[in-house]
Amino acid sequence: MYKILEKRMLTDTIFEMKIEAPRVAKAALPGQFVIVKTTQKGERVPLTISDYDAEAGTVSIVTQAVGKSTMELMTFEEGDSICDFVGPLGCPTDLCTMPEEELKQKNIIFIAGGVGAAPIYPQVKWLKAHGIDCDVIIGARTKNLIILEDQMREVAKNVYISTDDGSYAFNGRVTDLLKKLVEEDGKQYNHAVAIGPMIMMKFAVMMTKGLGIPTVVSLNPIMVDGTGMCGACRVTIGDEVKFACVDGPEFDGFKVNFDEAMRRQTMYRTQEGRAKLKFEEGQTHKNGGCGCGGDK
Amino acid sequence: MANQINKVKVPVREQDPLLRAKNFDEVCLGYNEEEAVNEATRCLGCKKPLCVTGCPVNINIPEFIAHVKNKDFEGAAKEIAKFSSLPAVCGRVCPQETQCEGKCVVGNMGDAISIGKLERFVADWSRENNIDLSDRLADNGKKVAVIGAGPAGLTCAGDLAKKGYDVTIFEALHSPGGVLEYGIPEFRLPKEKVVAKEVENIKKLGVKIETNVIIGKTLTIDQLFDEEGFNAVFIGSGAGLPKFMGIPGEQANGVLSANEFLTRVNLMKAYDDDYDTPVSIGKKVAVIGGGNVAMDAARTALRLGSESHIVYRRALEQLPARQEEVHHAKEEGIVFDILTNPTEILVDENGNVCGMKCVKMELGEPDESGRRSPVVIEGSDFVMEADTVIMSLGTSPNPLISSNTPGLEVNKRRCIIAEEETGKTTRDGVYAGGDAVTGAATVILAMGAGKKAAAAIDEYLSK
Numbered sequence: 078m079y080k081i082l083e084k085r086m087l088t089d090t091i092f093e094m095k096i097e098a099p100r101v102a103k104a105a106l107p108g109q110f111v112i113v114k115t116t117q118k119g120e121r122v123p124l125t126i127s128d129y130d131a132e133a134g135t136v137s138i139v140t141q142a143v144g145k146s147t148m149e150l151m152t153f154e155e156g157d158s159i160c161d162f163v164g165p166l167g168c169p170t171d172l173c174t175m176p177e178e179e180l181k182q183k184n185i186i187f188i189a190g191g192v193g194a195a196p197i198y199p200q201v202k203w204l205k206a207h208g209i210d211c212d213v214i215i216g217a218r219t220k221n222l223i224i225l226e227d228q229m230r231e232v233a234k235n236v237y238i239s240t241d242d243g244s245y246a247f248n249g250r251v252t253d254l255l256k257k258l259v260e261e262d263g264k265q266y267n268h269a270v271a272i273g274p275m276i277m278m279k280f281a282v283m284m285t286k287g288l289g290i291p292t293v294v295s296l297n298p299i300m301v302d303g304t305g306m307c308g309a310c311r312v313t314i315g316d317e318v319k320f321a322c323v324d325g326p327e328f329d330g331f332k333v334n335f336d337e338a339m340r341r342q343t344m345y346r347t348q349e350g351r352a353k354l355k356f357e358e359g360q361t362h363k364n365g366g367c368g369c370g371g372d373k
Numbered sequence: 374m375a376n377q378i379n380k381v382k383v384p385v386r387e388q389d390p391l392l393r394a395k396n397f398d399e400v401c402l403g404y405n406e407e408e409a410v411n412e413a414t415r416c417l418g419c420k421k422p423l424c425v426t427g428c429p430v431n432i433n434i435p436e437f438i439a440h441v442k443n444k445d446f447e448g449a450a451k452e453i454a455k456f457s458s459l460p461a462v463c464g465r466v467c468p469q470e471t472q473c474e475g476k477c478v479v480g481n482m483g484d485a486i487s488i489g490k491l492e493r494f495v496a497d498w499s500r501e502n503n504i505d506l507s508d509r510l511a512d513n514g515k516k517v518a519v520i521g522a523g524p525a526g527l528t529c530a531g532d533l534a535k536k537g538y539d540v541t542i543f544e545a546l547h548s549p550g551g552v553l554e555y556g557i558p559e560f561r562l563p564k565e566k567v568v569a570k571e572v573e574n575i576k577k578l579g580v581k582i583e584t585n586v587i588i589g590k591t592l593t594i595d596q597l598f599d600e601e602g603f604n605a606v607f608i609g610s611g612a613g614l615p616k617f618m619g620i621p622g623e624q625a626n627g628v629l630s631a632n633e634f635l636t637r638v639n640l641m642k643a644y645d646d647d648y649d650t651p652v653s654i655g656k657k658v659a660v661i662g663g664g665n666v667a668m669d670a671a672r673t674a675l676r677l678g679s680e681s682h683i684v685y686r687r688a689l690e691q692l693p694a695r696q697e698e699v700h701h702a703k704e705e706g707i708v709f710d711i712l713t714n715p716t717e718i719l720v721d722e723n724g725n726v727c728g729m730k731c732v733k734m735e736l737g738e739p740d741e742s743g744r745r746s747p748v749v750i751e752g753s754d755f756v757m758e759a760d761t762v763i764m765s766l767g768t769s770p771n772p773l774i775s776s777n778t779p780g781l782e783v784n785k786r787r788c789i790i791a792e793e794e795t796g797k798t799t800r801d802g803v804y805a806g807g808d809a810v811t812g813a814a815t816v817i818l819a820m821g822a823g824k825k826a827a828a829a830i831d832e833y834l835s836k
Binding site: 119120121309 | 591592614619649724
């Protein structure tokens, strides 16, 4: 069992949990992820590592409650324990494994869409600790969905915010903001890392391609084991089929077949929707439905 | 003497095929005491038993059968326990017809003794009667790490614990058992009743099992030696990487590996509504391949309510699966489309599988495996209807460990290089066995390798 030491709500549905997992904490590097199984009968869900502390033996995860399993995890509080927690999975980001001279040549822009700010934070933090300054764009639909802004400002050189509805800072999408930074403000980048929803990454890559900035993306397809065993997470990169769990999760954004990846993400949509509905009804109708008897 | 022997084996009771095709309960019901004793009476108790030479872990078969004959079932269990830590598993999934039973001399004049069914009976009886088989020597203070809680790892760990070693098994998944847990279905190998209990018996020997630890990711082999104080390491990490065909359309929704399908159903229990993991299966399922895993996948799909086909490029008699499994599959209504090979997965406008383009095959000259190789019949293209395609083409070892362990060499198939008799690898103090070394094979061969490695590790650490 893995104890939840801290829980912090970042928005209504996005939360951060600090989990006691000394072995994972010691081995983790930026870009990697964990698999969490909340309860004995739960599913194995790949989740983002948002921070780790080898000395304290803790790993932080950021989750958005979108389906049954993540909604259930959100009901867990500090002091509760989750059933299974395994990692770190996937390869660390190339940035922390490349030679130092090569890294020093990089002018890096991170582009975070929504929850994508979470996997980006440990990368920016690691780079700062290694003397590399970089810029970060955090974008979301609206102001209260922007997460980790203060934390990010502590480790990034510049943090730029965009909201689709203009409720906070730049009015527009992350791609519009990136375009403005490069074309109007004269910013020069030679490496981009875009992490967020699949559709956001697809558009981010279209933009960076136009601007000539090589871009790395982090994919989050459906997974079961996370160790290369099932092949559910296979993605097409250029003309090769790769397993995101062991070959990724980061790939050259210019080569990713996003349309296929998005289609594959919908494979269990019906079952996921049904499970979510059942869970929500269980939560709201604790006394067995509304009383009309229609659920009997 | 011999002409007094009943040439016909005591038949084993099975669930009715039409009934069992709709449930996940065990197909074979096993012998009761009377049936077991009757079958045991057929054994000649050979002075030079050939059956033992056919057993990868060399169980003293005539000896345990003699105990059964005398209704001393506890004695039989203790005899088997000297050689095997997983008898309830082996009695169910070993290919006895090519091993012990294949060598049985009674088999020359009639049915071979049903050694597997007798082993299963003894193991089940011993479990139901809570017989304590945890006999071990005093602690010797030496630590051995075992990677993977599958058949090879459990066997190696059990043998070393009996000799007094302090053994810890590191398992990547959340539940121990390896392929016994994620691969072989409930209807062939019950999880709670059999696998969990056998694992429990290994723990009773003092073996510790740490789940959720992936060696090569969470910890490295270097760390096991340098930081965790282990004196030797056994790698039994199996062959978990699924193969795909590389044909067009394979990325469609509805194409999955047998590993994924079986893991969802067996490990994650997707067939049970109480569990959260979903499994998506269509009305007509095509399982590509002809091994035991393909049979398991096809029979599982059938139980989930689908019309289920085995699509195999060679002929029926060349199926690599055990005859018993093929027989059971046929009884249950699996359709065998043999001498058929898919060339393309057809995909509808939503990206879902809607069929398979196939060609018919005929048998040509023998290939390097000695089997007549299948050759495409020109112009035989046709479309097979299917909305789910399960690829069961074999698996290869996972490179997570080998790629993170300096000094550990692998061959071109990514199998760890190890001596056959000892499991000794190219790195000092590191031993390996089972599918991680041989590529996908059987439970009992992995157990045999685990056993040999345990003996070699004992010798290495006793120097």
